[in-house]
Amino acid sequence: MGARRGRTDAVLDRASPVPLYYQLAENMETAIRSGRLSSGSHLENEIELARQLRVSRPTVRRAIALLANRGLVIRRHGIGTLVVPVRVRRPVRLSSLYDDLKEAGQVPSTRLLAHEIVPAPAEVASSLQLSRGTRVLHFERLRLASDQPIALMRNFVPPSLEEVVTEEGLKSAGLYQLLRQNGIHLRLASQTIGARSAQRREARLLKVPAGAPLLTMRRISYDDAGQPVEYGSHVYPAERYSFEMSVVADSRT
Numbered sequence: 446m447g448a449r450r451g452r453t454d455a456v457l458d459r460a461s462p463v464p465l466y467y468q469l470a471e472n473m474e475t476a477i478r479s480g481r482l483s484s485g486s487h488l489e490n491e492i493e494l495a496r497q498l499r500v501s502r503p504t505v506r507r508a509i510a511l512l513a514n515r516g517l518v519i520r521r522h523g524i525g526t527l528v529v530p531v532r533v534r535r536p537v538r539l540s541s542l543y544d545d546l547k548e549a550g551q552v553p554s555t556r557l558l559a560h561e562i563v564p565a566p567a568e569v570a571s572s573l574q575l576s577r578g579t580r581v582l583h584f585e586r587l588r589l590a591s592d593q594p595i596a597l598m599r600n601f602v603p604p605s606l607e608e609v610v611t612e613e614g615l616k617s618a619g620l621y622q623l624l625r626q627n628g629i630h631l632r633l634a635s636q637t638i639g640a641r642s643a644q645r646r647e648a649r650l651l652k653v654p655a656g657a658p659l660l661t662m663r664r665i666s667y668d669d670a671g672q673p674v675e676y677g678s679h680v681y682p683a684e685r686y687s688f689e690m691s692v693v694a695d696s697r698t
């Protein structure tokens with residue numbers, strides 16, 4: 446199956462004082478936001494666009510560069526220019542990605558990659574307040590939003606939750622939903638957000654180039670009684686995902 450090609454159908458006013466590249470970028474942005482240029486579609490190459498629109502190639506190049514700066518398209522060597530796939534903007538709060546996606550009107554789905562009892566690694570054991578080597582439930586999931594991979598998630602929970610966090614449950618719901626359904630409510634979390642390059646396996650699963658930038662999140666969540674319930678280590682493609690937060694000025698400043 447060939448790559449989807451997006452049509453711009455741009456109308457340019459050559460008598461306008463507004464530069465042609467800017468008009469073209471505005472037309473293409475409108476087409477992207479309206480869905481006429483669909484998520485993940487390829488734009489025609491610069492030469493073909495220039496021919497269709499009867500403008501110079503540098504005009505097309507400047508328009509595409511402006512769209513790239515606005516986060517609406519990405520340019521990849523050997524592939525061309527693509528309309529940016531579904532992008533998720535997630536508030537920083539104690540909630541699950543599954544719940545956040547549904548709230549944002551996306552259609553979440555899950556591929557369960559691992560579900561096993563393993564000895565707790567040192568950091569996990571310390572975070573869950575367990576003795577080193579205590580056996581814990583480990584599971585790994587690939588979360589998709591509208592069929593686009595959006596997160597690769599590794600989690601560890603105490604073995605007492607093995608009957609709560611089942612394979613079937615994780616395929617059809619979010620972790621926090623499974624916990625809530627079994628009377629476990631999370632009240633507090635310690636969370637660290639960072640960034641790094643994608644490793645080969647991560648790149649393959651998330652459908653990004655090896656070495657592409659990833660956002661990272663490490664979270665330790667606690668229940669009503671202050672007991673650690675979850676250790677999570679997640680990665681997200683930076684081109685499709687961002688965290689949003691509010692900040693408040695220090696009253697002393």
